[in-house]
Amino acid sequence: MDTLQLAFYILPNLAWLVSLYGPLVYQPMKKKALMEREQASVKYGSATALTTLSTPSKPDEIQAYRLLVANVVMSPSWIQIFGGWFRSLFGGRINTFSKLLEWARREAKQRLVEQLEASGFDEVINVRFETATLTKSKGREDKTTGFEILVYGTAVKY
Amino acid sequence: MNTSLNMPFSNTETLPGSTIIQSHGVVTGSTVRAKNVFKDIGAGLKNIVGGELKAYTELLQESRNEALFRMCSEAAARGANAVVNVRFATSSVAGGASELLAYGTAVTVQ
Numbered sequence: 001m002d003t004l005q006l007a008f009y010i011l012p013n014l015a016w017l018v019s020l021y022g023p024l025v026y027q028p029m030k031k032k033a034l035m036e037r038e039q040a041s042v043k044y045g046s047a048t049a050l051t052t053l054s055t056p057s058k059p060d061e062i063q064a065y066r067l068l069v070a071n072v073v074m075s076p077s078w079i080q081i082f083g084g085w086f087r088s089l090f091g092g093r094i095n096t097f098s099k100l101l102e103w104a105r106r107e108a109k110q111r112l113v114e115q116l117e118a119s120g121f122d123e124v125i126n127v128r129f130e131t132a133t134l135t136k137s138k139g140r141e142d143k144t145t146g147f148e149i150l151v152y153g154t155a156v157k158y
Numbered sequence: 159m160n161t162s163l164n165m166p167f168s169n170t171e172t173l174p175g176s177t178i179i180q181s182h183g184v185v186t187g188s189t190v191r192a193k194n195v196f197k198d199i200g201a202g203l204k205n206i207v208g209g210e211l212k213a214y215t216e217l218l219q220e221s222r223n224e225a226l227f228r229m230c231s232e233a234a235a236r237g238a239n240a241v242v243n244v245r246f247a248t249s250s251v252a253g254g255a256s257e258l259l260a261y262g263t264a265v266t267v268q
Contacts, residue, residue, distance in 0.1 A: 022207040030209055054170050062174040067167055067244060069222060073215045075201065077208030100208070107210070126170045132248035134214060134256060136198055145201055146211050148218060148256075150246055154168040 023077040027103075034107055041113045049116060050109070054126045056156050064157045068124060070111035073134060074104035075146035101147060105129065108149040116155055127153035165230045166267075167241035173267050182236040182264035187228030191221040192255035218258065222246065225260040238264035 041047040056062060076084070080096040087094045108129075116124055130150040136143055166173060193201075197213045204211055226244075233241050244262035251257055 019206050026207040026209060056174060059174070065166075065168055065174045067169060069219075069246075071215060071218055071222070073211045073218065075205055075208055075211050078205050080208060081205075126168075128169065128245075130246055130248060132256070133250060135250045136201075145205070146214060148214070148248060150218075150222075150248065152169060152244075152246060154170050154174075156174055 019077065019079060023079060027077075031103060034103070034110060037110055037114070038106070041110065041117070044117060046113050046117050049122065050113065050124045050127050050153065052127050056123060056125050058158050061158045062156050064121070065154055066119070066121070067152060068112055068115050068119070068121075068155045069150070069152045070108050070115060071148060071150045072104055072108045072111065073146045073148045074100055074107070076100050081144070101131070101149075104147060104149045105151075108151045112151045112153065119155060121155035121157045123158075124153040124155050127151060165234060165238075165240060167226070167230065167244050167262060169244045169262075171243055173240055173242060173265075176240075176267040178242070178265045179268050180266040182233065182238045182266070184261060185229050185232040185236065185238075185241060185264045186259060186261040187225040187230070187232060188257060188259040189221050189224045189228065190251060190255050190257045191217060193217050218248070218256065221256070221258045222260065225258045229260045229262060233262075233264035236264050238266055240265050240267045 038047065076096065080100065083096050084094050112124065112127070128151070132148045132150070133144055134146045134148055136145045168174070172178060193213060200213060201211045229244070230241060241262040241264055244260060247259040247261075249257050249259075
């Protein structure tokens with residue numbers, strides 16, 4: 001009976017600790033891994049091969065082309081959702097969400113760069129970003145579960 | 159993905175290295191999909207620490223390919239041999255489902 005009482009005492013506190021400190025450990029870990037991948041691409045020289053222009057740099061020498069699509073769904077932790085809701089009462093910059101969206105966009109862009117490296121093409125032209133909100137139904141209203149970032153562009157080979 | 163129906167498509171206004179001789183108008187392909195309840199619960203658990211929801215990423219990837227495939231099928235039905243200026247749009251409909259839309263201009267190229 002004592003252990004049961006102890007469990008009832010520890011488990012809620014543990015849940016609190018995980019949700020308070022979990023994001024502070026987990027998210028920087030993932031961001032660091034992303035940064036290493038980005039630096040590898042910079043060394044490889046493919047990080048600067050993306051352009052939003054619709055004309056390729058060498059239009060007369062194109063061998064092949066294909067559409068590359070990369071996406072990622074990022075979700076804020078519920079502490080971040082609460083923080084965002086709290087800040088939106090006062091208005092102004094909501095740091096947690098802007099950081100999360102920036103992270104998601106970097107991740108999606110990096111995936112496009114990695115697809116480019118894997119496919120052996122030289123350049124991605126006409127790169128476009130799209131953002132969408134994913135919801136789940138909870139009771140009568142729809143709640144935000146995450147944001148989807150989509151990046152796509154035409155890869156060309158010279 | 160690009161081999162669906164063997165139809166070339168790109169999101170630029172012209173296909174690199176070929177000329178457009180005829181336009182067949184706008185073609186669209188869309189699909190509405192939702193993940194199952196268990197994956198939704200998993201995503202809810204991931205909300206504790208935040209970060210990527212892999213199940214949703216894969217779901218949207220698959221459905222986007224489906225939308226592209228339908229778009230290409232429509233273009234083929236109109237007698238086109240390529241699709242240019244492809245654009246994507248995503249919207250969430252009620253009940254946790256998402257609609258993926260791909261649209262572009264069906265053309266005949268030489």
